[in-house]
Amino acid sequence: MSEPILQVRDLDVRFRIHDGNIHxxxxxxxDIDEGECLxxxxxxxxxKSQLFLATIGLLAQNGTASGSVRYRGDEILGLxxxxxxxxxxxxxxxxxxxxxxxLTPHMTLGTQIxxxxxxxxxxxxxxxxxxxxxxxxxxxxxxAKRRMRQYPHELSGGMRQRAMIAMxxxxxxxxxxxxxxxxxxxxxxxxxxxxxxxxxxxxxxxSVVMISHDMGVIAGIADRVLVMREGDVVESGPVxxxxxxxxxxxxxELLDAMPRLENNExxxxxxxxAADAPNILEVSDLAVHFPVHIGPTATKALxxxxxxxxxxxxxxxLxxxxxxxxxKSTLARAILQLLPKTGGTVVWMGNHLDAHKRDxxxxxxxxxxxxxxxxxASLDPRRTIGQSIAxxxxxxxxxxxxxxxxxxxxxxxxxxxxxxxxxNRYPHEFSGGQNxxxxxxxxxxxxxxxxxxxxxxxxxxVSIQAQxxxxxxxxxxQTGMSLIFISHDLAIVRQLAHRVMVLFLGRVVEFAxxxxxxxxxxxxxxxxxxxxxxxxxxAIERAKLHLKxxxxxxxxxxxxxxxxxxxxxxxxxxxxxxxRPRLVEVAPGHxxxxxxxxxxxx
Amino acid sequence: MLxxxxxxxxxxxxxxxxxVTFAFFMMRLAPGGPFxxxxxxxxxxxHNIEAAYNLDKPVYEQYLIYLGKxxxxxxxxxxxxxxxxxxxxxxEGLPVSxxxxxxxxxxxxxxGVALGTAAALNQNHSGDYGIMVFAMVGITIPTFVTAxxxxxxxxxxxxxxxxxxxxxxxGGWNGGALRNMILPVIVLxxxxxxxxxxxxxxxxxxxxxxxxxxxxxxxxxxAYLVILRHVMPASLLPLVSxxxxxxxxxxxxxxxxxxxFGIPGIGRYFIQAALNRDYTLMLGVVIVYAxxxxxxxxxxxxxxxxxxxxxxxxx
Numbered sequence: 001m002s003e004p005i006l007q008v009r010d011l012d013v014r015f016r017i018h019d020g021n022i023h024x025x026x027x028x029x030x031d032i033d034e035g036e037c038l039x040x041x042x043x044x045x046x047x048k049s050q051l052f053l054a055t056i057g058l059l060a061q062n063g064t065a066s067g068s069v070r071y072r073g074d075e076i077l078g079l080x081x082x083x084x085x086x087x088x089x090x091x092x093x094x095x096x097x098x099x100x101x102x103l104t105p106h107m108t109l110g111t112q113i114x115x116x117x118x119x120x121x122x123x124x125x126x127x128x129x130x131x132x133x134x135x136x137x138x139x140x141x142x143x144a145k146r147r148m149r150q151y152p153h154e155l156s157g158g159m160r161q162r163a164m165i166a167m168x169x170x171x172x173x174x175x176x177x178x179x180x181x182x183x184x185x186x187x188x189x190x191x192x193x194x195x196x197x198x199x200x201x202x203x204x205x206x207s208v209v210m211i212s213h214d215m216g217v218i219a220g221i222a223d224r225v226l227v228m229r230e231g232d233v234v235e236s237g238p239v240x241x242x243x244x245x246x247x248x249x250x251x252x253e254l255l256d257a258m259p260r261l262e263n264n265e266x267x268x269x270x271x272x273x274a275a276d277a278p279n280i281l282e283v284s285d286l287a288v289h290f291p292v293h294i295g296p297t298a299t300k301a302l303x304x305x306x307x308x309x310x311x312x313x314x315x316x317x318l319x320x321x322x323x324x325x326x327x328k329s330t331l332a333r334a335i336l337q338l339l340p341k342t343g344g345t346v347v348w349m350g351n352h353l354d355a356h357k358r359d360x361x362x363x364x365x366x367x368x369x370x371x372x373x374x375x376x377a378s379l380d381p382r383r384t385i386g387q388s389i390a391x392x393x394x395x396x397x398x399x400x401x402x403x404x405x406x407x408x409x410x411x412x413x414x415x416x417x418x419x420x421x422x423x424n425r426y427p428h429e430f431s432g433g434q435n436x437x438x439x440x441x442x443x444x445x446x447x448x449x450x451x452x453x454x455x456x457x458x459x460x461x462v463s464i465q466a467q468x469x470x471x472x473x474x475x476x477x478q479t480g481m482s483l484i485f486i487s488h489d490l491a492i493v494r495q496l497a498h499r500v501m502v503l504f505l506g507r508v509v510e511f512a513x514x515x516x517x518x519x520x521x522x523x524x525x526x527x528x529x530x531x532x533x534x535x536x537x538x539a540i541e542r543a544k545l546h547l548k549x550x551x552x553x554x555x556x557x558x559x560x561x562x563x564x565x566x567x568x569x570x571x572x573x574x575x576x577x578x579x580r581p582r583l584v585e586v587a588p589g590h591x592x593x594x595x596x597x598x599x600x601x602x
Numbered sequence: 603m604l605x606x607x608x609x610x611x612x613x614x615x616x617x618x619x620x621x622v623t624f625a626f627f628m629m630r631l632a633p634g635g636p637f638x639x640x641x642x643x644x645x646x647x648x649h650n651i652e653a654a655y656n657l658d659k660p661v662y663e664q665y666l667i668y669l670g671k672x673x674x675x676x677x678x679x680x681x682x683x684x685x686x687x688x689x690x691x692x693x694e695g696l697p698v699s700x701x702x703x704x705x706x707x708x709x710x711x712x713x714g715v716a717l718g719t720a721a722a723l724n725q726n727h728s729g730d731y732g733i734m735v736f737a738m739v740g741i742t743i744p745t746f747v748t749a750x751x752x753x754x755x756x757x758x759x760x761x762x763x764x765x766x767x768x769x770x771x772x773g774g775w776n777g778g779a780l781r782n783m784i785l786p787v788i789v790l791x792x793x794x795x796x797x798x799x800x801x802x803x804x805x806x807x808x809x810x811x812x813x814x815x816x817x818x819x820x821x822x823x824x825a826y827l828v829i830l831r832h833v834m835p836a837s838l839l840p841l842v843s844x845x846x847x848x849x850x851x852x853x854x855x856x857x858x859x860x861x862x863f864g865i866p867g868i869g870r871y872f873i874q875a876a877l878n879r880d881y882t883l884m885l886g887v888v889i890v891y892a893x894x895x896x897x898x899x900x901x902x903x904x905x906x907x908x909x910x911x912x913x914x915x916x917x
Contacts, residue, residue: 058819060727081825089822096820101813105909106835115831118820151911167821 003073004031005175006092011067012078013047013054014233020457026231030503032175037208039222039239041215043461048211049230049415050165052177056092058083071175090120097180099160103152110148113167120171124468129323132170139166140195157324158189165196165252168263171205176200177209178266182217186323186488191532194220195374213461215258216534219243220541227251240537258536259491271320272498280449280482281312281335285344288327288334295410304330306377306506306562307344307580312450317476317483319497319514321490321529327506328486335484336368349449359476366396369443374434386423389413392446408445416467416471433464437471438549446477449531452484457492469495485495491533494518499589505562508583512590520590524565551556607904614896618889625888626668632659634727636681636879650845664684668885670707676862677889680880682875688886692868696890699860701778706790711845715838718802719829722837725807733799745772749862756785771863786863790856793849801844806837835909844910846902850894854887874900 013025015596026045054065069077096102112130136144139162182190188318200206227235235248289301305327330331333339346353372378410420416437434462457465502510581594652658677688721733757772776782818832860869875884907913
C-alpha cells in the first residue's frame, strides 16, 4: 500500500482563553489514504472541526497545536504561512458548513472561484475562466456562465454549497476536507451535495474528509470512521465495523439517537388521541400571499401558503413537512395571527380568528404558543432564562404574585430537565439543547392547548434532537395538548406526528396518517423527500439509487412551478392562469394532490 | 440606481426648503437686528436703511421676498460686509475651506484606514494598543490645543532636524501655498484620522472573524490579497456612512482652525454672521452646509451599493 496522503500523529490543540485553557483536541492520530473517505463524527464541541483547522494551520490566534501532521511524508504542522499557502487551496482544500457566510458577499462567484487558480497556478484570466466553467459543470450548476457573474446572495443554499465545492476543487486538490457541508441544507439538497462529493471521490480520486454530526451522512460516503467526543477519538475503524459492530458505548448512543424511517419499533412516542376527541382547530383554504415587486410599478403575488385546509383534534400532533420555501413557517405564523392572511378561515375552538381583534388575540396567546428554530436567537440575551420563561405568565396571567410566578418557573424548569438553580443564568451560558429546553419551557408555562414547533430541533445535534423530541412527547402525554410539528426532516416528524402534511410551494401535496405516508407514499414529491433522508446504515445507503437532481426548487413566483408533478396540464407560459392540482382521496384519510401517475391511472 | 439618485435629489428639495424656513424664523426670533450696533445713526436714516433691505416689512413678507430671490439663486446682499453679496463672500471663502478640508480628509482617510486595519490585524498586541492610544489622544485633544503647539514647534521655534529646515509659516493663506497648508491640514486631519482609525479597527475585527475570511485563507491566498479583496470592502462600509456628514463639515470650513491660522475660509462666517444678525449671510451659509450634507449622504448611500452588492436601489 502506498504512503498515506495525510498522516496525523499525536495532534493536540489547546486554546488560551481569559480564564484558563481549553483542551480541544487530545493527542489524536490517524491516516488518510489516497482516494479514501474518512468520516469524522461527533457532537458540536467534540473538537472535530478544530482538529482539521489545526491540520492545515488555520487555528484562531489563541490556539496552539502540537504533534505531527505529514502531507505525503512532509511535515506541515508549524510551517510558516507562505509555505502553507502553497498547499492550502491547491493540494488540500476545505468546504465549510454555512455556504452563505462562507462566501465573500461582495465578490462574484466567478472571481471567487478563479481566485485560487490565478494565485496558485498563475493562469491567465481566460484559461482560469474556462477551468472554472468546467468545474461548475462537474458540480452541476446550470447556466454556469451566468452564475459566474452572480453574487452569493443571489443563489439558493444548495447552489451556494455547490459553488463552495467548486471553489475548493478547482485547483484539483488531492484532499478535500468538508466540515458539516450539508448541515444547513434541506434533505433533498443534502442528497445532491453528497452525491457530488461521492463523484469527486470516485471519479477524481480525491481523498475526502467528511465531518458531520449525522451518522446517516457518514454512512453513505465514508470508508473509515473516527468517532470523537470531547477532543478524544473514542472509536475508529472501517465504516461497517462502526455501524454494525460498534464497541464504544458512545458510538452506540449516537447510532441510537438517529431518527429512523425504516423500522417501526417504539418510534411513536405518544398515543393517538381518542376517536371522539374534539376538533380544536379548523383551518380552511388558508392563503397568505406576499406582493413581490417585479418591476418599477408591477407586483406579483407570491403564494407562500395557497389554500391549505386541515383540522386538528385535541391531543393530536400534526407533522408539517417540506423544504425551505414550502411555506411551512408562513403557515404557522398565519395560524397564530402573527401574519395577516390573504384568504380562508382559521377557527379556534369554535371562534373565528381575525387579526384585527386585539382582545381576542390576547386570549388566543394563552392557548397558542410557538417554539422557534434557533434557540439562542429567539431568547433575549439581556434577560436571564428565568425572566424569559416567566414573561408569558406575567403578561397573560398578571394576577399571579411574584412567588407564584417563581414557583411555576422552577416547576416547569424541572419538567423540561433544567436545574431550577440556573434560573438566574443567561442564554449564552447554555448549549443549544439547553436553550431549546428554555424555549420549550417558555411555550409550555401557561399550559397552552396548542404548541407549534417551527423547526424546533433542526439546529441541534442529532443526539440532542432525540432528547428534545422525547421531552416534547412526554409533555404532550402529560398535558394532552395538541402539537403542530414543522420540520424538513421526515424522520423526525415520524417520531411525533399522528398525521403528516407534505407541503410543496405552499400547497398540500399529500396528507395522511403518519403510518400511511411512510409505508405507502403516493405523491412523487413525498417519495423524493423520503428517499433523500440519509439512513445510518452503510449497506442501505450504498444500495440507494442516487438521484441525480440538478434542479433547484422552482421559483414560487412562476405559476408553472406548481405543476411540476402534473406536466400534462401545464400551459407553458409563465404568466398564464394555471390549473391548480386538486387533492384526491386515494384511501380513507389519505389525500394526494393530482399528479401525472394518479390522474392517468384514474 | 440613476432613478434612485434622481428621486433622492428631488426629495432633497423639500428638505432644503424646511431647513431654510426654520433657519429664517429662528434668526428672527433672536433679539436685535443687523444694524442695531450703529447707534450713532439718527432714527430716520436707520429707518431708511431698514427700508432699503425690506427690514421694515412684516416678517412673513420678508420671508416671501427671500424665498422669491432664492428661487432665482440670489442669496441677497450681506448686511454687514458692505458692497459684497452673500454669493460673492461664499464664492471666495468656500474654495479655500474646501481645499483645506478635502486635503485633511484625504490624509485622514489614508492614514486612518491604514492604522485601523493594522491595529485590527494585531488585535490585543502592542501595535494595536499603541495605535489605539494615539487615536484616543487624537480624539480627546481639541484642535485649539494641537494648533498652537504645532505652531510653536514648527512656526515660532522653526524646528531644525539633521540640518533640514522644517520651519513652517505660523499662519496666513498665501494663495494656498503648500507650506501654508501643511499645519492647518494636519491639525484638521488629526481628530478625523483618529476617529476613522477606531471605526475601521472595530469593523475590521468583526470582518476578520467571519467565515468567508476563513474560506479565503483556506484557499491559500497570500495575506495581502485576503485583506484587500475579502476584508476591506466589507470593513470600510461603516466608514462610508460616517464620511458623508464628516466630509460636509470639513469642506464647509472649521471655525477654530481658520481663526488660528488666519485662513480666509467660510468657517468664520458661521459664527460672525450669527452674532452680527447678518441674516442673509447666515442663511446662505446654512444653505451651503445643508446642501453639502444632503449631497454627500446621497454619495455615501450610492457608494454603499457599489461596495455591497446586496444593497440594491432598484426600486
